[in-house]
């Protein structure tokens with residue numbers, strides 16, 4: 001068994017041993033907040049059956065934005081990305097459910113809005129690469145790192161009786 005970090009209510013950040021229940025970090029970027037898309041984004045995951053276990057608004061500093069996107073620091077667009085990500089509040093979310101890391105990415109769409117299918121969040125609401133509305137962890141390792149960074153205080157560990165109607 002994997003030791004469960006205390007900040008995650010006893011469940012390991014990116015998985016519950018013996019199941020494919022995962023947790024991921026999703027965020028509504030500053031453009032989503034400004035455009036009033038937060039409720040819609042949350043509703044898509046709720047309606048699908050995923051469980052919201054962490055939710056808060058944070059206005060990231062440039063330091064936090066740079067840390068969040070540290071993997072991209074050599075890219076030419078990095079300074080603009082950091083400036084944008086710290087330009088206003090974001091909504092930080094931790095979602096839990098079967099295959100949520102991969103499914104979350106599919107629900108977001110592709111990084112490039114032009115390649116994002118209608119029906120995905122980016123495919124429905126975005127046009128430009130640098131204003132693509134939402135963020136989602138792209139691997140279990142990224143989910144663990146990002147959840148530790150954005151939810152150091154932990155998330156809410158609770159069960160939902162409706163899960164018997166979501167999972168067989």
Ligand code: ADP
Nearest residue numbers: 072077081110111129130131132134135136138
């Ligand atoms: P994703 O957000 O889909 O995981 P990346 O981690 O590759 O994609 O990039 C992070 C964010 O940086 C993207 O969501 C996008 O807003 C921005 N970005 C990526 N590539 C470019 C680029 N070539 N020019 C400008 N912004 C970019």
